[in-house]
Amino acid sequence: MNLAATPLAFIDLETTGTVATQDRITEIAIITWDGEQSTSWSALIDPQTGIPAFVEQLTGITNDMVRGQPVFADLAHEIAARLSGHMIVAHNARFDYGFLKNEFKRCDISFRAPVLCTLKLSRKLFPQHFKHNLDAIIERHQLDAGDRHRAMSDTSVLFQLWRQLEQQFSTEHLHAVVKELTTRSSLPPHLDPAIVDQLPQAYGVYLFYGENRLPIYIGKSNQLRQRVLSHFSADHAINKEMQLSQQVRDIEWIGCAGEVDALITEARLVKEKQPTLNRQLRRNTEFCSWQLAADEDGYLRPQLVYARDLQPGKQDELFGLFKSGASAKEFLLKAAKEYQLCNAILGLEKLPAGKPCFSFQLKQCRGACCAREKPAPHNQRLQTALSEEKLKAWPFNGPAVLPEGDIWHVIDAWCYLGKASSPQQAGEVLQSGQPRFDKDTYRILVKYGNRMQALASLTGAVTE
Numbered sequence: 001m002n003l004a005a006t007p008l009a010f011i012d013l014e015t016t017g018t019v020a021t022q023d024r025i026t027e028i029a030i031i032t033w034d035g036e037q038s039t040s041w042s043a044l045i046d047p048q049t050g051i052p053a054f055v056e057q058l059t060g061i062t063n064d065m066v067r068g069q070p071v072f073a074d075l076a077h078e079i080a081a082r083l084s085g086h087m088i089v090a091h092n093a094r095f096d097y098g099f100l101k102n103e104f105k106r107c108d109i110s111f112r113a114p115v116l117c118t119l120k121l122s123r124k125l126f127p128q129h130f131k132h133n134l135d136a137i138i139e140r141h142q143l144d145a146g147d148r149h150r151a152m153s154d155t156s157v158l159f160q161l162w163r164q165l166e167q168q169f170s171t172e173h174l175h176a177v178v179k180e181l182t183t184r185s186s187l188p189p190h191l192d193p194a195i196v197d198q199l200p201q202a203y204g205v206y207l208f209y210g211e212n213r214l215p216i217y218i219g220k221s222n223q224l225r226q227r228v229l230s231h232f233s234a235d236h237a238i239n240k241e242m243q244l245s246q247q248v249r250d251i252e253w254i255g256c257a258g259e260v261d262a263l264i265t266e267a268r269l270v271k272e273k274q275p276t277l278n279r280q281l282r283r284n285t286e287f288c289s290w291q292l293a294a295d296e297d298g299y300l301r302p303q304l305v306y307a308r309d310l311q312p313g314k315q316d317e318l319f320g321l322f323k324s325g326a327s328a329k330e331f332l333l334k335a336a337k338e339y340q341l342c343n344a345i346l347g348l349e350k351l352p353a354g355k356p357c358f359s360f361q362l363k364q365c366r367g368a369c370c371a372r373e374k375p376a377p378h379n380q381r382l383q384t385a386l387s388e389e390k391l392k393a394w395p396f397n398g399p400a401v402l403p404e405g406d407i408w409h410v411i412d413a414w415c416y417l418g419k420a421s422s423p424q425q426a427g428e429v430l431q432s433g434q435p436r437f438d439k440d441t442y443r444i445l446v447k448y449g450n451r452m453q454a455l456a457s458l459t460g461a462v463t464e
Contacts, residue, residue, distance in 0.1 A: 006114065007034040009086035010162070012154040013096050014059045016047050018246070019239050020098035024049055025072055026061050029151035030082050031159045038159065041082060042152040044069040059149045076107045083113055087182070089158060091134050092189050093117035094245050118158055119189040120181050125165065137161060186232055188245040195251050199225035203256040205265045207273070210247040215275040217244055220262040224253055240277055257405030257419075260448055264409070264416055267440045280440075287439050288328050290319040290386065298375035299345050299368060300382055304328055307437070314413050320389040321439040335385035342368040345378065392446050400452040401426055402445075411452065414442045423458040 010031040017023030024047035032039045044061070046069045056062050072079075079100075090096040093115045104111035122132040129140065134157065138145045143160045146153035165174060187193055199206075204224045208217040221227030228251065231244050256262040270278050289310065290302040304325055310318065322328035329348065336343055342365045343349035344357040351357060351369070359365035366373040394413045401423055402409040410417040410426045415435035420426040 007032060007086045008089050008116075008162070009033075009083050009113075010089045010155050010158045011083075011096055011100075012090065012151045012158070013099055014061055014149065014151050015099055016049060016051050016055060018095075018242075020095075020102045020242055021239050023047075023099075025099055025103055026051060026059070026066050027151040028075075028079065029155040030079070031155050032082065032086060033159065033162070040152065040155075042155075043075060045075065046071045060147070061150070072103045073107045076104060076109055080104070080109060080111060083111075087114040087116055089116045089118060089162065091118045091137075091154070091158060092246075093119075094186070094189065094242075098242055114182055115186075116178060116182055117189050118161060120187075121165075121177065122161075123189075124177050124181060125169065188232060188248050190249050191251070196225065196228060199228055199251070199253060200255065201225050203258055203262050204253050205256060205262055205269060206251060206253045207269065208244060208248045208275070208277075209250040209252070210276075211249060213250070215273040216247050217277040218266060218269050218273065218275050220256070220266040222259065222262070243277060257407045260402060260404050260409060260444065261407065261419070263444045264441065267438070267444065271438075287321050287323055288325055289321060289391065290328060290332065290389075292317055292319075292382070292386075298379075300375075300379045302332060302346055302382075302386075310437075311413070314394060315391075316393050318391040319386040321391070321442070331389075335382075337364060339381045339385045340364055340366050341382055341385065342366070342373075342378065344369040346382075391442070392449070395449060396452070396454045397456075399426070399430055399455045401455050401458065402448055402452045410455070411445060413437070414445055416441045416445065423455060426455055427459070 010033065012029050013025050014027040015023050015025050025045050026047050027042065027044050029042035030040070044066050046066045048071055051061065051063050051066070088097060088100075094117070097113075097115050101111055118137075119132050122129075122137055126132075126140075129136070134154065135148075137143070138157055141161060141164055143157050143164075145157060148154065169177075187196060201223045203220075203222050205218065205220045206224055206228055207215060210216045219227065231241050254265060256265055270280075286307055288304055288306045291305045292300045293303055295301050302319075305318070320328060320331060322331065332346055333343075333348060335341065336346055336348065336359070342357055343359050344351055345368045349357050349359075354370055356367070357365055357369040360367055360369055360372075366378070368375070368378040392414075399410060399412040399417070401420070402411060406421070408420045408423055408426060410420055410429040412430070412435050415437050417435060418429040418432065420429050
C-alpha cells in the first residue's frame with residue numbers, strides 16, 4: 001500500500017546549468033508508483049541552447065546527443081499527464097520542481113504538484129548521519145547507482161530508496177514523516193526547520209550563511225519570520241532566491257528597536273561581511289560630489305570633489321553621492337541634455353573660448369559657450385537640474401539623538417555613532433569613536449531628520 005496520500009512520481013532532471021529561469025532541461029526520467037505497479041519513462045530533450053563543456057563531462061550528455069531530439073514544448077503535455085495526480089519525489093526537489101515550473105511556464109501551461117524531497121526525508125529519518133547527498137545515500141543503503149548523473153539512473157536510485165524505506169519503517173511512521181515534510185512551509189533542503197521556527201515576527205536583521213559559514217545574504221524586515229520564508233516561496237522563479245535556497249545552511253538574526261535600527265544595522269553588516277548575493281550597501285568610502293563655483297564671467301561651473309577632501313553634512317552646496325567620477329559625469333551629461341545646458345561650461349567638452357560647442361550646433365545648447373546666453377538663466381537651469389541631488393546640510397549645531405523604542409540613536413553631521421539607553425549616555429557614545437560619513441547611512445538618516453532632537457537641548461533640560 002502506498003504511504004503517500006497520492007501515487008508517487010520519482011523524477012530526476014539533467015540540465016544545462018543551475019539557474020531555473022535561464023538554463024534548460026536536457027534529460028528527464030519519471031518512475032511512477034501506485035503501491036503495486038511501477039512505470040518508467042525517460043527522454044532526451046533539445047535545450048535549444050549549448051551545453052557547457054563541464055556539464056557534458058559531468059552528465060555524459062553532449063550537444064550531439066540532444067541535437068534533433070524533441071524540445072520540451074513537444075513533450076510538455078505528455079510529461080504533465082504522467083505527473084498529473086502524483087506527488088513528485090526528487091532529491092533536492094526544489095531544483096527539479098523549479099526547472100519543471102519554468103519549462104511549463106514557457107509553454108503557457110500552469111503546473112503545480114505536491115513535492116517530497118528525499119534529501120529532507122533522509123535527514124528526518126536518519127538524523128545520526130551528517131551527509132545526505134545522493135552519493136552518500138547510495139553508499140549507505142547499498143543502492144544500484146547505474147550510470148550516475150543520468151536521469152533514469154538517479155531516478156531509479158530514489159525509487160530503490162523508497163522501497164527500502166517501506167520495508168524498514170512502519171506504515172504509520174513513514175506516513176507521518178511524509179505528511180510532516182509535505183505540509184510544512186517549503187524550506188531549503190539543507191536548512192534545519194527548527195531555526196526558522198525560532199524566528200520572531202518583529203523588527204530585525206537576518207543573515208544567511210552557506211558552506212563554511214560564508215555569508216551569502218543579509219536583509220532586514222519588520223516581520224523577520226515572514227520575510228525569511230518569502231525568500232523560499234519564490235525560488236523557482238527568481239534566480240537570486242534559487243541561489244539562496246541552494247546555498248543556505250544556517251540563519252542568524254539580530255532583533256532591532258525599529259525601522260531605523262534595522263536599516264542601519266543591515267547597512268553596517270553588509271559592509272562588514274560582504275555577503276556574496278547583496279548587490280547594494282557595499283563599501284563606499286570613495287564617493288564623489290559636484291560642487292558649484294562661479295567663474296570670472298559669472299557662470300557656475302561644477303567641480304568634482306572626492307570624499308577624502310569633503311566634510312559632508314558640514315559643507316553646503318554639495319550635489320550627489322556618486323560611486324565614481326564616471327557615474328558623476330554620466331549624470332551631468334544626462335542633465336545637460338534634459339535642461340539644454342552647455343557641455344563646455346559644465347567642463348564636459350573642451351574647446352577654445354567663444355567657440356560654439358557641439359550641442360549648440362545640434363540646437364541642444366542655448367549658447368552659453370559663445371555668449372549667446374547670459375549666466376543667470378544658465379545658472380538657474382543648472383541649479384534646478386542638480387536640486388534633487390543636493391546633500392542636505394546638518395540642521396543642528398552639534399550632535400543629535402533619534403529616539404526609537406527604548407534606545408536613542410546618536411548622530412552627528414549625518415554620521416551614525418551608535419546607540420544609547422538615554423540622552424545622558426549619548427555622551428559616552430560620542431567619545432567612543434571618530435565620526436565617519438557613509439552615503440548609505442546618510443540616505444537612511446535624512447529621511448528621519450524631523451524625528452531628531454539636538455542632544456544639548458535634552459541633556460540641558462535634564463541637568464537644570
